[in-house]
Amino acid sequence: MAVYLLCLVLFSLGIYCILRKRNIIKIIVGVIIAEYAVNLFFILVAYRMGGRSPILSEGATIKNMVDPLPQALVLTSIVIGLATTALLVAIAMKIYEKYGTFDITKIKELKG
């Protein structure tokens, strides 16, 4: 259970970074950290004590394998995370180009 709590601490750090920081790059860093924590939580739930990786081979007992289903879903989630990060960074660079700053409190004038 302590492992889950450490994972939750990592998620809370990400949430703190998203809510509290004013730099856009720092906010993206917070999103990335929270995403890592969620992926890690799924893999932690899938772990079986003393298990093997879910790859069949000669003479392997099926009983002792870890759960393959969360691993497959996390595999999908990691790639989508990369795509969303690229989109966030593209928007941040466009904002920097337009306003000359990464500070979200300075971006007030929504001139056309």
Next chain:
Amino acid sequence: MVELYILLIFMIVGAIIAIEVKDLLSSVVAVGAVGLALSIVFLVLKAPDVAITQLVVELLCLIILIRATLKRDLPFSTSGRWFLNTMITIGFIIVLLLVAAKSFTDLPPFGFPIMRVASHYLNNGLSQTGASNIVSAVILDYRAYDTLGEATVLFTAVIGVLAIVRRIGRKKVGEKVKEEDE
């Protein structure tokens, strides 16, 4: 399981450094360290496919972020409503932790998953799909529509990036094109 705790504490320390350091490039590099430690954690937790994907994605993510932060450092602004903002944030996190601590009691204990669906995949995966790697059997056969949706999301995000980064309109005669896209 000692190495798992050591790696998790390393990840938390790396995340704190990434959040609190003032230099943006150092922050991005610290996030890279967290991601690489996460890849080793996946290996420890017996998920080699996820570990390989995490390694590749982490390097690409680091390259994109470094490209965004290069030569664009700026000082931090700490002005205005510091106390209120911090209190609201900490209050939100405390509520989140309370709800999570309540819901953690319903989870199966660490190391003993339920595996109701997964046992079917493990028992029949080889005979039904012919793949010896059960993870690839799940993503490419049992849940192939999920992978199709993933590809759709990926291409949508790529189209979004191209639409944002692209410059519209003709450039003037004397204007130079800045090298500014990813």
